[in-house]
Amino acid sequence: MAKFYVNGEAIQFNAAPDTPLLWAIRDHIGLTGTKFGCGMAQCGACTVHVNGEATRSCVTPVSAIEGKRVNTIEGLPDSPVTKAVRAAWLDKDVVQCGYCQPGQIMSATALLAKNPKPTDEQIDEAMSGNLCRCGTYQRIRDAVKTASASLGTKK
Amino acid sequence: MNRRDFLKSSTALSGALVIGFYLPAGGRAFAQAPAKMVYPPNAFLRIAKDNTVTVVVKHLEFGQGVQTSLPMLVCEELECDWTKVKTELAGSNPVYGNVFMGGFQITGGSSSVANSFDQMRLVGAQARTMLIQAAATQWKVKPETLKAENGFVVGGGKKASFGSLADAAMKLPLPEGVKLKEPGQWKLVGKPTRRLDAPDKVDGKTVFGIDVKRPNLHTAVVMHAPVFGAQVKSFNADKVKAIPGVTHVIEITSGVAVLGKGYWAAKTGRDALEIEWDIPPESATLSTERLRADYRAEAKKPNGAVVKAAANADALKGAAKTIVAEYEFPFLAHAAMEPLNCTVEAREGSAEIWAGTQMPSVDQAAAAKVLGLQPAQVKINTMTTGGGFGRRANPNSDWIVDACEIAKAAKVPVKLVWSREDDIRGGYYRPMYVHRAEIGLDAQGNILGWNLDIVGQSILAGTPFESMMVKGGVDATSVEGTADTKYEIPNLAVKLHTVALPVPALWWRSVGHTHTAYVMETLIDEVAAASKQDPVEFRRKLLAKDAKFLAVLNLAAEKSGWGSALPPGRARGVAIVESFGTVCAQVAEVSLENGAPKVHRVTAAIDCGTVVNPLTVEAQVQSAIAYGLGAALYSELTLKQGGVVQSNFHDYRVLRLSDMPRVAVHVVPSGNKPSGVGEPGTPPIAPAVANALAALTGKRARVLPFANEKWA
Incomplete structure (x- = not known):
């Protein structure tokens, strides 16, 4: 049995310990904002924060997160970074089908929480693990920069 | 949803003005229009007491923005308050046919806005005319003295919300000869307009097909043939049944399905399957x-x-x-971000399906055939969809048919989920x-x-x-x-x-x-x-x-x-x-x-x-x-x-x-x-x-x- 926290709530997980965190979140806890895209850490749709780090939940067994704090798209902290990213995503009208966007936003918030002023190269590096088949990449880049700029002005 | 259900659920929305309308086939890609098209007059639009306007979007939203552009067309003529517009995706019903495609219900051929352009504006214009007429009757003035503005009918010093007029307006006959605005009069069409579906998608709240929850839902995965054209010869499920969480192993036309409580159990079960395949010689040499x-x-x-x-x-x-x-x-595979999935509840004499599909009526007919039902007995719930690019417009309805075969045999509600490997290797x-x-x-x-x-x-x-x-x-x-x-x-x-x-x-x-x-x-x-x-x-x-x-x-x-x-x-x-x-x-x-x-x-x-x-x-x-x-x-x-x-x-x-x-x-x-x-x-x-x-x-x-x- 694994114990961990999802969006602040203590979870006792009784199914197979090799169950990926993704399926614990989706099928057992019932939070469906975290998406299944590839099952092998190639697309980033399943990105969550584990102790604040962007993590591909589809290849992270629950046995590896014992005692750790998991945040999903539904449980992002009510922080300036979260607000800035959400506002920028809406301002730039980023989403199309929207399926990959929770993962994109988890990667973007993890990046900006650590590095509020990323360079273009750092944005590319942090965001290139998240596939978007609608090709919203240009607006994603613009939105990360917009969020970054708004974080700067508030300091 | 069959026609009777449709009318029932629509008339149950008391206080809502509902309106529908159909243009004869423009016949660009497909020459002939169906002979007869009589539809319930309430398909595209509902106005509630609180003045929210719900536009029923007849095309699948899978990224291309129809959940915003089609409501824009309605709203332009209706003169409603854009901030109070809501949307829902239409299920399978002939009224939602593609005007360019002989009335077949198809999202494809880059035709969603093009075929809806006149139709949706006319829906809005007819509704506006009826609302104005309702106010004119109530106030005992000529409708020409009134106009619609941002969700209200105004004129002669009076003002009434669309929501307050909707009951009366709904009882009026559909007006004929309604004139549409000239492009120079447009306030919304042609203006950069942010997507209505964005906030929920940004917050992870949008329910995609893969997110559907139903009571007693079982997740199914299918082992398809590793070689095109191969069939199951025999299989051994002994090891599969020993895996905790696995509930069923079922042979279907396209392979062997494993069901479980959740994806991981089903997938782990599938990994343990031993299948011997009958491989046709012409397939074996295909490279x-x-x-x-x-x-x-x-x-x-x-x-x-x-x-x-x-x-x-x-x-x-x-x-x-x-x-x-x-x-x-x-x-090339389409490789849409959301893997193919389909949820089916097969009941006595009816069935309900939740899926993201570009051709709901084709899928409805295919599902009915598998389930031994009439198409009208199969209700399709069109789900917001994580991309398609053509893959969800399959004349063979492959994944819908699989899901229905499984649900029929297992006699439990089933959600079929494809893995990425299934998608890349699955053909089409x-x-x-x-x-x-x-x-x-x-x-x-x-x-x-x-x-x-x-x-x-x-x-x-x-x-x-x-x-x-x-x-x-x-x-x-x-x-x-x-x-x-x-x-x-x-x-x-x-x-x-x-x-x-x-x-x-x-x-x-x-x-x-x-x-x-x-x-x-x-x-x-x-x-x-x-x-x-x-x-x-x-x-x-x-x-x-x-x-x-x-x-x-x-x-x-x-x-x-x-x-x-x-x-x-x-x-x-x-x-x-x-x-x-x-x-x-x-x-x-x-x-x-x-x-x-x-x-x-x-x-x-x-x-x-x-x-x-x-x-x-x-x-x-x-x-x-x-x-x-x-x-x-x-x-x-x-x-x-x-x-x-x-x-x-x-x-x-x-x-x-x-x-x-x-x-x-x-x-x-x-x-x-x-x-x-x-x-x-x-x-x-x-x-x-x-x-x-x-x-x-x-x-x-x-x-x-x-x-x-x-x-x-």
Whole structure:
């Protein structure tokens, strides 16, 4: 049995310990904002924060997160970074089908929480693990920069 | 939902004005309209007491923005408050038929906005007229003295909300002869409008098909044959049943399904399955290597079906120079982000389905057949969908049929979920094609003749669309963009060699143009280069009689700075393609980085008729370019011993953010009706990049993707 926290709530997980965190979140806890895209850490749709780090939940067994704090798209902290990213995503009208966007936003918030002023190269590096088949990449880049700029002005 | 259910649920919405309307088929892609179309008059619009307006969106929302653009059309005429507009996706019902497609309910062919343009505006205008009439009756004034404004009817010092008038308005007959606004009067159409579905998608609240929750729901995964055309011979499920959480193992037509409480249990169960397959001999020897040789040999044979014959069949004989070019295009998977899934509850005498589908009525009929029901007994809940690109418009309804077979046998509610491996290996691909061209030029570089042979599978053979779109052995989707080119090419001859394979084929964003545009546009470039003519200038000459093409080409050239100096190591290439009624030109700026092509900028110009939402047009062109560029640079599926070598995004590469060029989209202003937007941006990108790479390196990529070429 694994114990961990999802969006602040203590979870006792009784199914197979090799169950990926993704399926614990989706099928057992019932939070469906975290998406299944590839099952092998190639697309980033399943990105969550584990102790604040962007993590591909589809290849992270629950046995590896014992005692750790998991945040999903539904449980992002009510922080300036979260607000800035959400506002920028809406301002730039980023989403199309929207399926990959929770993962994109988890990667973007993890990046900006650590590095509020990323360079273009750092944005590319942090965001290139998240596939978007609608090709919203240009607006994603613009939105990360917009969020970054708004974080700067508030300091 | 059957018609009776539809009426029941609609009339249950007391206090809501509901209105529906149908335009006769415009008949662009499909000639004939169904004989009789009588529909419940309440399909597209509901106005609630609190003045919210719910627009029922008749097309699948899978990224292309119809959940915003269709409501914009309604709202423009209705004069409601845009901030109070809500949407829901329509289920399967003939009233939601595609006006351009004989009333078939299809989201495809880049037709969603185009076919809805008049229809949705008229829905809004009729509703507005009824609301004004209701107020006029109530206030005992002439309707001409009143007007609708931001969700209210106003006039003579009085004001009433649409919501307060909806009950009375609903009882009025549908007005006839309602006039639509002139474009100059539009307040919303043509204005950049942010997406209505964005907030929920940003917050992770949108429920996609894969997110559906139902009581006692079991997740199913299917082990399909590893080889196309193979069938289950026998299987051993002993190890599967020992896995905790596995509930059922069921043989279905396409393979063996494993059900469990949750995906991981089902998937773990599937991994433990032992299946012996019956592999037909012709499948066992199927390989890309063999097809490559077969297709290239076939392309040289004289026996292709004639798509277009040359006026002078001997035109090439006196050529001073002949260009011979053979092209190869690989199988491509759609690889939408949301893996295929379908939830089914089969009950006594009825069933309910939750799925993201581009052809709900086709799927409804297929489901009914499997479940032993009438189509009207099967309710389809159309779910917001994580991409499709054609994969969710399958005339065979493959994944819907699988889910229904499983639900019928298991007698429990089932959600079928495909893995990415299932998606990459599961067939229904953009087929492999080989083109062979022979072009004869005179000493001045003028074209004397142009022979083109195309070899590949038919997408439509064996589907209900065959009778409409396959004529004289020619599948229109295999050859579109060749014989009908707008270039003035003397003695153009096109032949099609149709090949039958056990690999299922399907349309993939922009369909035939995915390969034909590449061939036509790279060859036009090569012909220009043969006589040292500028590629834009050369195209202008061959397109001199087509004002629409010229305007698009000139805009792309101007905005890209065509002809201006570039830094060393960079080059530009151009391509212009008409598809889905829209002309799109693109100029790509490329270099080589670590020996591989890098696309820095793309300048796109487009004439798609009237623009309903400029933000959507920009987004769709960016999207189409990203989709086409990823395929051109990286994507291919290869066959070995009848199966697919690739399995997931690590070996079926698609575009990543770091590969994305800066895309600028410029629109040629037009007063014409809207034409396609979702697909027309895809065909030009591969040839524009190839032409830029040829300008840079002198190499002309004949075999896609470009990753197969040694560039440095």
